[in-house]
Amino acid sequence: xxxxxxxxxxxxxxxxxxxxxxxxxxxxxxxxxxxxxxxxxxxxxxxxxxxxxxxxxxxxxxxxxxxxxxxxxxxxxxxxxxxxxxxxxxxxxxxxxxxxxxxxxxxxxxxxxxxxxxxxxxxxxxxxxxxxxxxxxxxxxxxxxxxxxxxxxxxxxxxxxxxxxxxxxxxxxxxxxxxxxxxxxxxxxxxxxxxxxxxxxxxxxxxxxxxxxxxxxxxxxxxxxxxxxxxxxxxxxxxxxxxxxxxxxxxxxxxxxxxxxxxxxxxxxxxxxxxxxxxxxxxxxxxxxxxxxxxxxxxxxxxxxxxxxxxxxxxxxxxxxxxxxxxxxxxxxxxxxxxxxxxxxxxxxxxxxxxxxxxxxxxxxxxxxxxxxxxxxxxxxxxxxxxxxxxxxxxxxxxxxxxxxxxxxxxxxxxxxxxxxxxxxxxxxxxxxxxxxxxxxxxxxxxxxxxxxxxxxxxxxxxxxxxxxxxxxxx
Numbered sequence: 001x002x003x004x005x006x007x008x009x010x011x012x013x014x015x016x017x018x019x020x021x022x023x024x025x026x027x028x029x030x031x032x033x034x035x036x037x038x039x040x041x042x043x044x045x046x047x048x049x050x051x052x053x054x055x056x057x058x059x060x061x062x063x064x065x066x067x068x069x070x071x072x073x074x075x076x077x078x079x080x081x082x083x084x085x086x087x088x089x090x091x092x093x094x095x096x097x098x099x100x101x102x103x104x105x106x107x108x109x110x111x112x113x114x115x116x117x118x119x120x121x122x123x124x125x126x127x128x129x130x131x132x133x134x135x136x137x138x139x140x141x142x143x144x145x146x147x148x149x150x151x152x153x154x155x156x157x158x159x160x161x162x163x164x165x166x167x168x169x170x171x172x173x174x175x176x177x178x179x180x181x182x183x184x185x186x187x188x189x190x191x192x193x194x195x196x197x198x199x200x201x202x203x204x205x206x207x208x209x210x211x212x213x214x215x216x217x218x219x220x221x222x223x224x225x226x227x228x229x230x231x232x233x234x235x236x237x238x239x240x241x242x243x244x245x246x247x248x249x250x251x252x253x254x255x256x257x258x259x260x261x262x263x264x265x266x267x268x269x270x271x272x273x274x275x276x277x278x279x280x281x282x283x284x285x286x287x288x289x290x291x292x293x294x295x296x297x298x299x300x301x302x303x304x305x306x307x308x309x310x311x312x313x314x315x316x317x318x319x320x321x322x323x324x325x326x327x328x329x330x331x332x333x334x335x336x337x338x339x340x341x342x343x344x345x346x347x348x349x350x351x352x353x354x355x356x357x358x359x360x361x362x363x364x365x366x367x368x369x370x371x372x373x374x375x376x377x378x379x380x381x382x383x384x385x386x387x388x389x390x391x392x393x394x395x396x397x398x399x400x401x402x403x404x405x406x407x408x409x410x411x412x413x414x415x416x417x418x419x420x421x422x423x424x425x426x427x428x429x430x431x432x433x434x435x436x437x438x439x440x441x442x443x444x445x446x447x448x449x450x451x452x453x454x455x456x457x458x459x460x461x462x463x464x465x466x467x468x469x470x471x472x473x474x475x
Contacts, residue, residue, distance in 0.1 A: 081380035105136030108201025129156015133395025162404030192343030217317030260308025288450030317364025
């Protein structure tokens with residue numbers, strides 16, 4: 001049986017959520033180690049970058065991902081720029097005379113607004129107020145003035161903190177937009193009903209640049225000297241010794257199967273792996289692995305080792321690019337119900353097929369430069385103003401997450417106790433309570449992404465299994 005939505009198959013076949021996978025995603029920070037596995041037990045998904053073929057021979061999937069073809073930044077940039085502008089203009093024309101768009105003040109949303117303004121009147125929306133990043137706010141206002149956009153900056157405040165309120169609708173899977181639902185509702189209000197489509201800069205981090213997996217990829221490509229130079233430059237920038245960082249990168253280059261076996265052994269013992277140096281790794285195992293009960297540790301360890309065997313040796317840059325692209329694509333798909341409530345239909349020109357193809361034809365090691373932030377963007381669109389492409393940073397919402405956890409402390413502790421992952425014997429609630437209290441008190445370095453994922457997943461499980469259920473005092 002095949003469907004466009006895994007939940008439809010789950011309903012037809014009487015399948016429940018895949019609790020082991022959900023626990024593993026929290027513990028190791030990603031579900032992309034199992035690209036064929038959906039959040040519903042026993043129901044597989046077609047991995048991003050693959051096509052489903054149905055014919056007289058039956059059903060099969062075919063890998064259709066674009067591969068690097070030797071292009072450099074300079075030789076591939078023009079095609080990237082043309083594809084991006086075609087995508088933005090196409091969406092803007094479909095939207096009509098006016099098109100709404102995110103304008104966070106970062107490179108990505110600013111670029112989309114500048115491109116859209118060439119063919120349509122842009123209604124730009126920005127999150128503002130006391131919790132907004134001052135530099136982002138300044139840049140957003142500058143871009144709006146430059147393009148003549150109709151600019152709306154929200155008031156922000158405590159009512160828009162993370163976890164301030166839960167969605168009425170249920171997303172297709174546990175997604176981060178659940179935590180930021182109040183924030184999204186706050187800044188998106190002026191965009192409601194403006195146009196058929198709402199433009200975002202989502203996905204640009206994936207295709208316009210690559211993670212530090214690029215250094216491992218360079219070694220795999222035989223460019224050891226270039227990899228070492230990049231690692232040394234990174235070490236200087238973050239003020240750390242290059243030796244440990246270089247050893248970690250070399251170890252990663254030994255291949256994914258060996259790395260996944262090491263990760264499996266670490267999870268089985270509840271021990272962190274790869275935390276002492278700030279280098280990309282195939283599977284980081286952080287403090288959240290200790291949240292797993294002994295039985296769950298063994299299950300997740302088996303899943304990791306099996307993933308290493310099943311996927312085999314792969315190219316680090318391509319693997320990480322596609323893990324990130326699948327994650328972002330799934331987030332766009334699975335949050336559709338939430339943004340329906342906000343009154344917008346989000347689209348992401350940076351994840352347009354032709355933009356992805358043009359960007360990922362340039363290898364990960366080429367798109368990542370140690371001393372430049374998204375170098376491909378400036379080369380792809382030299383017509384963008386230098387004051388935009390020269391920016392080297394972007395604000396974040398971590399302070400809002402901390403403040404939201406403090407604001408909803410009692411309810412969130414109740415949510416931990418009521419979690420189906422706890423009831424199923426997969427997660428130790430005492431460990432999560434401790435992490436939550438540490439985050440609220442600002443003590444140590446609690447694993448915030450895992451904590452946020454656990455709370456969202458617990459809410460989602462309660463919602464899909466009992467739609468009218470009130471969990472931990474939070475509807």
